Amino acid sequence: MADCLFCKIVAGQIPSAVVYQDDQVVAFRDINPQAPFHVLVAPTRHIATLNDIGPDDHALVGAMIGRAAALAAENGYAQRGYRTVFNCNAEAGQTVFHIHLHVLAGRSLGWPPG
Numbered sequence: 005m006a007d008c009l010f011c012k013i014v015a016g017q018i019p020s021a022v023v024y025q026d027d028q029v030v031a032f033r034d035i036n037p038q039a040p041f042h043v044l045v046a047p048t049r050h051i052a053t054l055n056d057i058g059p060d061d062h063a064l065v066g067a068m069i070g071r072a073a074a075l076a077a078e079n080g081y082a083q084r085g086y087r088t089v090f091n092c093n094a095e096a097g098q099t100v101f102h103i104h105l106h107v108l109a110g111r112s113l114g115w116p117p118g
């Protein structure tokens with residue numbers, strides 16, 4: 005999608021610190037990290053919000069979650085713990101309308117979230 009920030013990151017038109025990429029998903033460091041480890045796992049295909057996920061996308065979302073777990077493990081957080089978050093629309097604080105899974109680790113994370 006032409007005006008989408010994360011589509012531009014997928015296409016390499018905007019620089020980012022990519023930590024993983026394949027045909028389906030890309031993972032890159034959040035530009036404004038909220039924890040010592042904060043990466044975003046996004047599909048390479050544009051999907052605006054979780055509300056736009058259909059049954060055909062379930063395997064893709066599973067791949068995103070699997071990649072989040074793999075990245076947490078590779079960086080030493082599997083046992084310590086980490087948090088994965090999808091924000092959907094305004095009240096959840098979604099600001100980039102290309103779905104992405106936040107993976108946060110490296111500090112104690114409060115609950116409930118703010």
Ligand code: AMP
Binds near residue numbers: 009033
């Ligand atoms: P959300 O509020 O859930 O939509 O999350 C969007 C996230 O994208 C925020 O945590 C931002 O810090 C992050 N972000 C915005 N622009 C960039 C960028 N150019 N590269 C990496 N992360 C970004």
Ligand code: ZN
Binds near residue numbers: 005012049102
């Ligand atoms: Zn996009």
